[in-house]
Amino acid sequence: MNTPATANESNIVSINVGGRIFQTTKQTLTLAGTDSPLSKLATESSTRFLDRDPALFSVLLYILRTGNLPARSTSDVRDLIEESRHYGIEPFLIDSLSNPSQFEAFDLRKSRVLRLNGRDSPSTIAPTGGGGLHVAHGSKITSFDWSLRRKSTVLTNFSAVDSLLEISPGVLAAGATDFPGLQIIDLESGGSVQTALNWENVASSTVQAVGSSSEFLFASFESSRRNSNSVMVYDLSTLLPVLELDRGSDSSAIPSTKLRWIGSCNLLMVSGSHASPSGVSGHVRFWDVRSRNMVCEINEREDCFADVTVSENLSAVFKVGVSSGEVFYTDLRGLGGGKEGDRWVCLGEERKRSLNERKGVGCKIESYGDHVFCSKGDGIELWSEVITGLVGNARRDVLEERVFRKNSFVAGSGENKVTGLVFGGSRMFVTRKDQQAVEVWQSSSRGVSM
Incomplete structure (x- = not known):
């Protein structure tokens, strides 16, 4: 023995x-x-x-x-x-x-630049499940594998792709604001269109945004006359329509241009804004897909968002104000209560704002892990929460005063304006105005030479 x-x-x-x-x-x-x-x-x-x-x-x-x-x-x-x-x-x-645990927000460095063929700058980008990337530029979609060393390009029917999402390996949902239908594209067959999804009973409806959960595919449509819009919900496995949400049927209805699934709450966040001579107005709505009920709505009037995102890790919704250019947050647990104007808390200096300044125009805001990233011109701000009074307690059972700290880890250096931010695995991908390339940012202390 x-x-x-x-x-x-x-x-x-x-x-x-x-x-x-x-x-x-x-x-x-x-x-x-x-x-x-x-x-x-x-x-x-x-x-x-x-x-x-x-x-x-x-x-x-x-x-x-x-x-x-x-x-x-x-x-x-x-x-x-x-x-x-x-x-x-x-x-x-x-x-x-492609493991998100390898993503270290405070240690990001530009590791390489992905060059694109042609003269078109990226219109939208979408990460893959394995750490790769899909890039729409002009009528083309270029895909990079997980190593970012191999790429392939397919032609689409669009003059420009405005919405792009990988719904399964090698299969993309693509749409445009000037071309009808949401196309399901199979990259393995050279970019052939498997099917085209349309807003039921509405001819020539264009796509304003796409999103997904583990069960559903979401698509925001607007009619060709721009007098009605809706969010359609499809079964992700069969691509059959399940239900319709957030329908607007008059000329003042604002289509939703961003869709985000909040898995921890089983809610779909839809948001859209519109600029007029009197200023920028918009909405952020939260829908319970199973009950088909809207559980909360924030109507944006003063300092409406230039962009908005949601962080499940931080249990908060974040926006960058179109007038001030400042970052604001509202706690997910506080939705449905309080006055409209009391919901947003400014993380910046909240100086007096003029509706005519439009300092936040073009700013992008996205969350990843425990951090929020906001582009300001050619730079990027990193916001992180400082836990006060909750040391050792990861749960947030009650509302408390929250403190966020800003770090400008990509300071403005004269480069072109940031036009896009997405995250996948251990990487951040950045696009800039008039550049036919995508920047790849990774942690310098973890990873390999690219």
């Missing part, structure tokens, strides 16, 4: 990789799968020699053990890709690079 020490030693496997000895357990090696040569090493009784690069093996072994990339890895992603394929563990590398 083996003693505990003997049993533990029999579980250890020694591997000589390029002259460097590694020791690991049989369980770690078998995680690679039965088809991987690493799992076969678990059955070896003596030290096995592999004529491979020990530095790359060290990184891949760390990924097998933890699911993450090691801190301050200097390996080139191209070398890691080839090595991971040799060992049959490329999916592990993909997961580690």
